[in-house]
Amino acid sequence: MRIVIADDHAVVRTGFSMILNYQEDMEVVGTAADGVEAYQKVMKYKPDVLIMDLSMPPGESGLIATSKILESFPETKILILTMYDDEEYLFHVLRNGAKGYILKNAPDEQLLLAIRTVVKGETYIDMKLTTSLVNEFVSNSAQDNGDKTDPFKILSKREIEILPLIAKGYGNKDIAEKLFVSVKTVEAHKTHIMQKLELKSKPELVEYAMKKKLIDF
The missing domain is CATH 1.10.10.10 (Winged helix-like DNA-binding domain superfamily/Winged helix DNA-binding domain)
Structure with a gap:
C-alpha cells in the first residue's frame, strides 16, 4: 500500500512514517505539511491512501483540501487524522467522500487497521466515537431534506x-x-x-x- 501523510507537524509525519514503513505491506511514498502540498503529492505519487490532518495552519486546511483531492483523484482513499472528537466534522468528511476518521491519540494498531480497512474501500470510524453518532450519520444521509442549518x-x-x-x-x-x-x-x-x-x-x-x-x- 502506497501512502502519503499530510500533517503540519514534522514530528507526526516522521513518527507515522517510521510506524508504517516498518509494516511489510505499507510504504510511505511522500509527506506534506498542508493541503496544497498534499494535493501535489497525491498528484505525483497516486497513493492508495492519504492520511490527512484536518487542521494545518497556516497553509490550506485538510477540510478544504479533502474535497479537492477526492474530486481530482477519487481512486485515493482518504483517512482523516484529527484531534477533534466532533460529530459535525465526522459527518462532513464522510459525506464528502473520506473513507475513514481516526483520532491522533489512537494506538498504533488501530491506525494500521484503519489504513487496511479504507484501502479495501470500506469505512473506518475511530472506536472512541459512539455508535449513536454513526447511526445519526446514516439516518441523516438518507434524508435529502434534512437540517439546513448545518x-x-x-x-x-x-x-x-x-x-x-x-x-x-x-x-x-x-x-x-x-x-x-x-x-x-x-x-x-x-x-x-x-x-x-x-x-x-x-x-x-x-x-x-x-x-x-x-x-x-
Whole structure:
C-alpha cells in the first residue's frame, strides 16, 4: 500500500512514517505539511491512501483540501487524522467522500487497521466515537431534506473555500488571485456567505470560522 501523510507537524509525519514503513505491506511514498502540498503529492505519487490532518495552519486546511483531492483523484482513499472528537466534522468528511476518521491519540494498531480497512474501500470510524453518532450519520444521509442549518450544507464548496481566506484577512484581490477567479466573483461569494450564515460583520465571520475550526486562533 502506497501512502502519503499530510500533517503540519514534522514530528507526526516522521513518527507515522517510521510506524508504517516498518509494516511489510505499507510504504510511505511522500509527506506534506498542508493541503496544497498534499494535493501535489497525491498528484505525483497516486497513493492508495492519504492520511490527512484536518487542521494545518497556516497553509490550506485538510477540510478544504479533502474535497479537492477526492474530486481530482477519487481512486485515493482518504483517512482523516484529527484531534477533534466532533460529530459535525465526522459527518462532513464522510459525506464528502473520506473513507475513514481516526483520532491522533489512537494506538498504533488501530491506525494500521484503519489504513487496511479504507484501502479495501470500506469505512473506518475511530472506536472512541459512539455508535449513536454513526447511526445519526446514516439516518441523516438518507434524508435529502434534512437540517439546513448545518453550515456545511448551506454553503457551496467554493464558499467554504473562500470563508477561511476572508477570516485570515486576505483582501478580495488576493483571494481572486489565489483561486483564479475575478474580484467580482469573490465579492459575490462573500455576500452570499454573510447572508446564508446571517453574519453582520467581519469579526462575526472570523469568530464563526474559528468555531468551525476553519482557521486557528
